[in-house]
Amino acid sequence: MDFAFSETEKTFREELSTFLDQEVAEWWRHLFHAEERTIPTSRELAAKLAERGWLTMSWPPEYGGSGADAWMQVVLREEMWSRGEPRGPQYMNVNYIGPLIMHYGTEEQRERFLTPISQGRVIWCQGFSEPDAGSDLAALSTRARRTADGRYVITGQKIWTSYADAPAQWCFLLARTNVDVRPHQGLSLFLVDMAAPGVTVRPIESLIGTGEINEVFFDEVEVPADCRLGAEDDGWEMLRTGLALERIGVPWYADADRFLERLVAYTRETMVDGRPLSEDPRTRTRLAELYVRCRAARLVTYRAVSLQEKGSATALESASAWMLGGLTQQLAGQVGHETVGALSVLHADDPDAPMDGWAQFQQLLAIPTTIAAGAIDIQRNIIAQQGLGLPRSN
Ligand SMILES: Cc1cc2nc3c(=O)[nH]c(=O)nc-3n(C[C@H](O)[C@H](O)[C@H](O)COP(=O)(O)OP(=O)(O)OC[C@H]3O[C@@H](n4cnc5c(N)ncnc54)[C@H](O)[C@@H]3O)c2cc1C
Structure with missing residues (x-):
């Protein structure tokens, strides 16, 4: 198995990288760094990427793409995540919301929803988790009742909904349409207009800042009936496909890799007891461990992409990629803390913060990366079951 990139892919990476060096604002830290400028800035960049045909490059031309293969998309994702994902919320549209609409939607839905995504003009949020249904998503209780004329009336609460306050124009919503079957069999997916009467968004203050x-x-x-995606009660299967796309679509290893580069530079320029930190054996060991972990996560992801391209990716592959990516981010946070020491808790606003507060930010970032898109324990369960044939967990 050879995962070397082709000349076309290498040329594209160079071109994209040059573009991003010019276009990504110097202050930009990360998508998961909520502040007022984050969303408007990411909108501007998404529009510029769309103009170049890069935003949805792997989509077919009729939906605003150029039919680029999965590996061009990998190059794009790596370059984005190695800069803290400057596409902002668009990464969700491109990675799985758009592809699910393309695959399961009607022709009318494709025409209506895919063009605005390919032009970077729309923000979607994902309404899956609820206060009493996160890992056990099939337990969700948001109810969608069908009326006599075929519309649906939806009542319930979602939580941890990223970018709803961006504001998102649409919500990719999972709701219960049938209470008389096993929990995961009675769910449907809806494309919900966030401006519809009865929708209320309340931002949550979190580790990443206020909002988002x-x-x-x-x-x-x-x-309306034409805003249900796929057949009624078929939401679970579509959701599983979407989660696999989402998990393979975020290369956390690229994000950790850029942090590793910063750490290496820091050890070269920092003197401890008259010697560069880069000569300290313990520091070198930990940096080397992080280097290897980044590469391992990269290869596991490439394997998942390769199987996905052939149409044979399983939940095992996407769970493995997601889990190793999350563990890599956790290790990056730890190694950052060990390398920088006690000052690694200082925020970027503190003039004494080493590395402009990157060590502190990386430690915070490591927390949501093992929760969002499915907690790491759930990935462990999938791997135990599908990879090792162990019994289902309760
Ligand atoms: C930054 C961020 C953004 C998010 N964005 C969105 C979004 O846009 N839309 C959306 O719908 N959701 C979103 N989420 C929610 C996310 O999907 C859930 O937080 C996640 O699925 C876990 O669910 P929970 O929070 O209810 O925790 P719980 O499911 O209650 O889990 C709590 C703990 O118990 C463990 N656990 C639970 N079940 C098991 C089990 N069977 N075996 C072993 N351990 C178990 C979990 O690993 C975890 O440690 C986001 C979360 C974060 C952190």
């Missing part, structure tokens, strides 16, 4: 993560309340929200 929200509670969303649906109070008798009317949704």
Whole structure:
């Protein structure tokens, strides 16, 4: 198995990298760094990427793409995440919301929803998690009732909804349409207009700042029949496909790799007891461990992409890639703390913060990366079951 990139892919990486060096604002830290400028800035960049045909490059031309293969998309994702994902919320549209609409939507839905995504003009949020249904998503209780004329009326609460306050124009919502079957069999996916009467967004203050993560309340929200995606009660299968795409689509290793580069530079320029920190055996060992972990996560992801390209990726592959990516981010946070020492807790605003507060930021970032898109324990369960044939966990 040879994962070397082709000349075309290498040329594209160089071109994209030059573009991003010019276009990504110097202050930009990370998508998971909530501040006022984050969303408007990411919108501007997404529009510029769309102009160049890069935003949805792997989509077919009729939906605003150029039919680029999965490896060009890998190059794009790596370059984005190695800069803290400057596409902002668009990465969700491109990675799985758009592809699910393309695959399961009607022709009318494709025409209506895919073009605005390919032009970087729309923000979607994902309404899956609820206060009592996160890992056990099939337990969700948001209810969608079908009316006599075929519309749906939705009532319930979602939580941890990223970018709902951006504001998102649409919500990719999972709701219960049938209470008389096993929990995961009675769920459907809806494309919900966030401006519809009865939708309320309440931002949550979190580790990443104020906003970006929200509670969303649906109070008798009317949704037209043509905004249901796929068949009624078929939401679970589509969701599983979407989660696999989401997990393979975020190369955390690229994000950790850029942090490793910063750490290496820091050890070269920092003197401890008259010697560069880069000569300290313990520091070198830990940096080497992080280097290897980044590469391992990269290869496991490439394997998942390769199987996905052939249409044979399983939940095992995407869970493995997601889990190793999360563990790599955790290790990056730890190694950052060990390398920088006690000052690694200082925030970027503190003039004494080494590395402009990157060590502190990396430690915070390591926390959501093992929770979002499915907690790491759930990935462990999938791997235990599908990889090792162990019994289902309760
Ligand atoms: C930054 C961020 C952004 C997010 N964005 C969104 C979003 O846009 N839309 C959305 O719908 N959700 C979003 N989420 C929510 C995320 O999907 C959930 O937090 C996640 O699925 C875990 O669910 P929970 O928070 O309810 O925790 P729980 O499911 O209650 O889990 C709590 C703990 O118990 C462990 N646990 C649970 N079940 C098991 C089990 N069977 N075996 C072993 N351990 C178990 C978990 O690993 C975890 O450590 C986001 C979360 C974060 C952190």
